[in-house]
Amino acid sequence: MDIEKRLLEHDKRAAARLITKVENGDPEGYKILQTLYPNSGKAYVIGVTGPPGAGKSTLTDKMVKALRKQGKTVSVIAVDPTSPFTGGAILGDRVRMTDLSMDPGVFIRSMGARGHLGGISEATSAAVKVLDIMGSDYIFVETVGVGQSEIDIVKNCDTTLMIMVPGLGDDIQAIKAGVMEIGDVFAVNKADRDGAKRTAREIQMMLDFNKDKGWRPPVKMVIATENNGIDELIEAIHQHKAYMIENNLFESRRVENAKSEVLELIKERIERMILDQSQKEEALDAYAKRVAGRELDPYSAVDKVMMDMKVKI
Template identity: 65%
Template sequence: MDLGKKLIEGNRRAAARLISMVENKIPEAFEVIKDNYDKSGNAYIIGITGPPGAGKSTLTDKLVKILRSEGKKVGIIAVDPTSPFTGGAILGDRVRMSDLSVDKGVFVRSMGARGHLGGISEGTMAAVKVLDLYGMDYIIIETVGVGQSEIDIVKNCDTTVMVMVPGLGDDIQAIKAGVMEIGDIFAVNKADRDGARKTAREINIMLDFSKKEWRPSVDLVTAVKNEGVDKLLDSIKKHRYYMKDTGKFLIRREENSKSEIIELVKEKITSIVLDKSYKEKQINRLSKDVASRKLDPYTACTKIIEEVI
């Protein structure tokens, strides 16, 4: 089966197979992406991020249903915690979006984080390219929900939605600098709870100090009741128009491409360093020397780099 041709034709099985292949780093899958890369770049990529328990999956489910009512095809990459036994995704997000999986205009894929910090997995961007080539209008990446370390999502999306909830027991959590810099839009979910308006007010106060040209909206939503979700989607569309009208859309994609290239170079160099068993033995020997203080880690690093180069 010509996977590239089938993918462009909209073959669902080819898309699923290729995503599995990129997750497992099978070279043939990346060749398909390379050969068809000029046909990609049409899908709009939305990141949904926030702390565990914020209701990201439920919110994603409701957003997708509105997009489907508009006739849009949507791909969802839900990055789940990795199973310690199989290395695969635990699939909690897919369970919450089970009714979407029977919609032919929606492609839901759970991916295990596999220990990768930043809230997304290493194969996420390759999977995005596959779904883009598959013909999706929108691709939503939902992060694993790891708190403040999930800033990687910013490097992979056109619009990032930061989902917050009241009552997490830490009022200042919402106003940490790293979190504030993540969001293009803030959604305060579970707005029917006490403290939701207070949380929204605190976010707005901090945004008053922001020097960004784009002022993120702060939308109150109750995803489980489907309240305020349409307004949130309007905010996402407004940010999209703003990015396109100001030329920042292309600038962001260039920055994201730069980050991706650097990450791929890092990954490639690491695999070269660890490629042969004797190199691994050398690293083990150097590690012992560093641990026993016979050698410092900076000199050990230089020794390995010099040998590789």
């Protein structure tokens, strides 16, 4: 089966197979991506993040349906917490989007976070490229919802949608403190609940501290379950895209994203090299014991590991 040819023909099965390959670290998968990379860069990538229980999946579902009515093809990558026993995704966002999975213009994939604290699976950026090459107009990346460590989502997306809900109590301040700066558009979901307007006001107040930013993120009130405010939310995302293009920020954001990705890949490769050359971590474990026993400082341990690898820093 020629995955490359079928992917360029918008074949969803070819996309699914290639994503599985990159998730499993199959060199063939990355070789295909290297070949087809010039065909990527056309899709608009939207990150959807927020605390657990904010209704991210329901809101994503409604936005996808709205874009489908406009004739757009859409893909969704739902990054789930990973089972500590099987390594597989356990939330199963696809279960909550079953009717979408029957739409030929929609592709949905759940991916395990695999212990990655940024809320994003390490293979997510590769999966985004696969779906981009397949011809998706929009790609939604919905994250685990782990609070302050969601910062990684910015490195994969063109627009980041931050979803909040009323009733979070004191937790909302901690959540905001870490992630307010990554949101390009804010949505207060479940806006029919008590405290929704207060939550919106609090977000607006937090945004007032970023007066030096040219783009002031809009705060939209939505009720996803009733399809309320969805069109306005999509319009806000389009406005953010237009702002970035008009102010020559769109390309610079993608350059920053590419830089972050390259650095992340370098880190991963160095880590693999260290573990591969350490006889299944035995040498590394030995250094770690010496560091823990205060016989060796961690800085000298790094120098020794690099010397063992014959790598100059």
